[in-house]
Amino acid sequence: MWMLILSMLTAPAAAQTTTTTAVPDPLDEGGFDAHGFRLVSFDADPRDPLRLQRVGDLEAGSWYAGVLGEYANRPLVFQPGDTLEVALSDLAAANVTGGVVAAEQVRFDLSLPVYLASNGASGSQGAGLGDVRVSSLVALLQPGDANGLGLGAVAALDVPTGDPGDYLGSTGVAGLLAAALTVEQDQLTLSAQAGGRLAPNSDPDVRPAPTEGGDTIEAAGAVGYLLSQNTGLTLEAQVSVPLDPSVQAAIGVPAEATLSTRHVLASGAQLSAGIGVGLGQGAGASPIRVLVGGGFGSAPPADKDTDSDGIFDRDDACIDQPESMNGFQDDDGCPEQLPMLTLRAELDGEGVDDAVLEATVDGEAVSGTGELALAVIPGKQVTVSAVAGECLRASRELTSGEVAAAVAIDLERVLGSVEVTVANEQGDALVGAQVKYMVDDQRCLPEDRAVPEGKATHAAGPGAYQVFVTAAGYGVHQQEVTVVEGETVKVEAVLAPALQADPRPGPALETQPE
Secondary structure (H helix, E strand, O other), rough: HHHHHHHHHHHOOOOEEEOOOOOOOOOHHHHOOOOOOOOOOOOOOOOOOOOOOOOOOOOOOOOEEEEEEEEEEOEEEEEOOOOOEEEEEEEEEEEEEEEEEEEOOEEEEEEEEEEEEEOOEEOOOOOEOOOEEEEEEEEEEOOOOOOOOOEEEEEEEEOOOOOOOOOOOOOOOOEEEEEEEEEEOOOOOEEEEEEEEEOOOOHHOOEEEEEEEOEEEEEEEEEEEEEEEEEEEEEEEEEEEEEEHHHHHHHHEEEEEEEEEEEEEOOEEEEEEEEEEEEOOOOOOOOOOOOOOEEEEEOOOOOOOOOOOOOOOOOOOOOOOOOOOOOOOOOOOOOOOOOEEEEEEEEEEEEOOOOOOEEEOOEEEEEEEOOEOOOOOOOOOOEEEEEEEOEEEEEEEEEEOOOOEEEEEEEEEEEEEEEEEEEEEEEEEEOOOEEEEEOOOOOHHHOEEEEEEOOOEEEOOEEEEEEEEEOEEEEEEEEEEOOOOOOOEEEEEOOOOOOOOOOOOOOOOOOOOO
């Protein structure tokens, strides 16, 4: 299509020329439709072009109607010699269109230009009707069902209800058959339509002008962009190439570009506006064309959600896979596997199987024993605490990453203290006394248990202890104590000589657990 436009642009500027010295009377020799604009039926999608069919997602039973006001300054100019003869100018029209989707893949359309005023070679031509077009779009593929690809066939029949004498209608029935293609990617839409139009042919004896037009190759393309869910901007171009060289010499190669915008309200009402510029001097390609109007659709924009995840297909990167909705990249429509964060309680590099871990993310706590694995959104703050027995504790703040990770939660001993004094019955300190501790959790035992000068303080984890104190040649002192974190408990051992010791058997210190 674009090659055709380029060839037209590089054609001689006087493409719409004749070899006569004046504009012949079309009433004597026949005329043709030089209006140059045909409004296509539109649905509720803001990306719909004005001049070519876009294969969108059709909803059975929906209907659409609208009208687009138009002003075209010079749709038809002849150049019989060195001067221009304006055959049609200052055209004002109301382009009426409507359509109904009879089935999910088939839409029928009707369009009719109503001419309010125009000027011809002999002056004002007044009001009148143009040619009625009945058309149909058959969507073989729809974007929502084919990953953004739409493919269809367009057929149209033009009924000669306009006045060819004013260059506002054809002299006979014409028909169009074309293929339509649409590609949708996010907010961007590309559309193309190409085919052939069979139209009444004039007698070669009365050529090259005026002519009834004859058969043509029709091509059009459009680029649409969604500025928002309800507002679209579209740039489109259309070219019509006569097959008969003499017709092409007479009326040129009509081509025109149009920039338009459409806004669809929640009610289905629509507002449209556009401006067109002629590309060359082909018949029907007005140098300036202004368009404004609106319409109504039976439904608001038909947004599909194939995977029912709440994200419309046009914004969904994975239309066949529902979004996981886990707070991580929830707006792209694809299911994401959150990176796993594995927390492991350790003491001196070794795992602690009985440690109870608790992790808090966004106010929600999850707990586990020994090891805790959780899926966390990257960048989240995670607060971790761990408890093992009476004396092992840990707490840590960390930030989750974008990949799976294992993090060691290092336990530390929570300590109180035991102050031990050892003396004989005379109050003398006993040097070299031995102290043994018994407690349920061996990890809470003091690491240093010596009493070198008869007095020492031992760091011990919280808990209930049995304490045994003895010295060489003396009996055993036994005492129960409870160690509290951050506090000191005292053990004051007064040892009697072994011969005077309590005859009741006591524990063998050398076999006491560490």
